[in-house]
Amino acid sequence: MLQIFLVTFPFFALIAAGYAAARSRVLPLDAIPGLNTFVLYFALPCMLFRFGARTPIAQLLDGSVALVWGVCALIVVGAVVWGTRSARIGWNDAAFGALVAAFPNTGFMGVPLLAALLGPQVAGPVIITIAFDTLVTSSVCIALSRLDGADEHGAAKAVRQAMRGMSVNPLPWSILLGALVSAVQLKLPAPIADTIAMLADAASPAALFTIGAVLARSALLSRGHALQFPEAPHRGLSRIGDVLPVVIVKLVVHPLLVYAVARGAMALGLPISPMALAAIVLVAALPSASNVAMLAERFGADNGRIARIILWTTVAAFFSFPLAVAWIR
Template identity: 65%
Template sequence: MLSILFVTFPFFALVLCGYLAARRGLLPQLAIPGLNTFVLYFALPCMLYRFGAGTPVAQLLDASLVAVYLLCALLIVAFTVMFTRKGRIAWNDASFGALVAAFPNTGFMGVPLLVALLGAQAAGPAIVTILVDLLVTSSLCIALSRLDSADIHGAEVAAQNALKGVALNPMPWAIVLGALSSGLGLALPGPVMQTVGLLADAASPVALFTIGAVLARSQMNSTQATPLRDYVPVALVKLVLHPLLVGAVGLGAIALGVPLQRSALIVIVLVAALPSASNVALLAERFGADNGRIARIILLSTVLAFFSFSAAVALLT
């Protein structure tokens, strides 16, 4: 367990550094969007391209893995929406709560962390989950969030707009280009690849620092107190129920003869055990949801994940 903490501690420590820098005013709030832009449009796509190019295409096209992970994501979304809708929470807030319960922080945190823990072979399954969450999970939740003020046509428009947003997101394209490079045996020219490598190496530390800064900004800008019952259960769904469900469904699929490798199953269980994706707070703000509640779920899941994720790694590896 101690050896695992030696690996996970620096990742969560960088999140804490970003959080403290923003809280103490060392990093102006106006600078945080610039960090987000650097990570999202430059560093992270280069990292995903490099991992995609170094991963066999068969891993990136693993239908069994996609089916198991997607089924669990849909179940988590449905469950979270149902139990939050029973209270005072409307469709908009319930949908974004479901998104943070089902969408792990795989891009900013998970890929580099899992590679550090399990080796380069963990990149392929983790990248597949990013595509599922970007293309399906986020689009579905955004569409559901529109049901408060629109009919089914409004939800369809919201889903279309979400897919347009995905099309403008450089991460899926970086993964696709990396997969094409892997499948066709292509390689970028040496100087270009060195540039990509430098940006890729910057992705992990800057992304983790940015996560902390984004969480601090969301907390500082929140003007409304959120009852514990509105965010603690969702954080526990993310950290406990989601990985347990992925593990159970995956083992059931293997028992039924589905060609899912146990090593890939371990990776996606650990992906599910990651804290909530920090970019959901930005989406919630954009669509008028209770951003304070979403930020609290993300912050709590990130703090607790230092212990719960490390425990999951110790149990599974």
């Protein structure tokens, strides 16, 4: 257990550093979008491209892993929407609560952390989970979030918006390009390969620091919103009952569900290796993706609630994730 903590501690320490820098305003809040842009459009795509290019194409097209992960993601989405929707929490807030429960912080945190823990061979299963959550899970939740609207075509519009969003998201494109390079076994010229490598090496520290900064900004903005609009206390000041169950689903139910479904699939004869099993269970045990808060804000959901879920899962994962690593090993 101590060895696991020694591996995971620097990752959470960088998140804490980013949180402290933004919270104390050493890092101006206006600078955070620039950090996010660097990570999302430059460093992280290069990291995913490099992983994809170095991973055998068969691992990137593992249908068994995709099936298990997809079934579990949709079960979590359906269960959270069903369990949280009420007179106070409509389709919009329930859908984004489901997204934050089913969408781990795989890109910013999971790829470098799992590679450090299990080795580069986990890239295939991890990339599959990123592709599914980016393309399918997000689209389903955005479509569900529009069911509150009076416009009968709200869900269809949301699907079109989600498709447009995916077309400009660099992560699926970097995964696709990496897979193509792997499939044709293309060797890039040294200057291009070195440039990609430099950006890829910067992805891990920059992404982790940015996660902390984004969480701090969300907390500060939510507090400011609550002070500005005290007549709407559930906006930006969510009840613990609106947050804690989703946190438990994310950190406990989700990884256990993935483990159970994967074991069942293996018993039925689907080819899932022990390494792939460990990888997808640990991906499910990661804290919630920080970009869900930005999506929630964009679509008018209770961003304060989403930000608190992300913050709580990130803090709790400092203790729960090493336990998950020790258990799955």
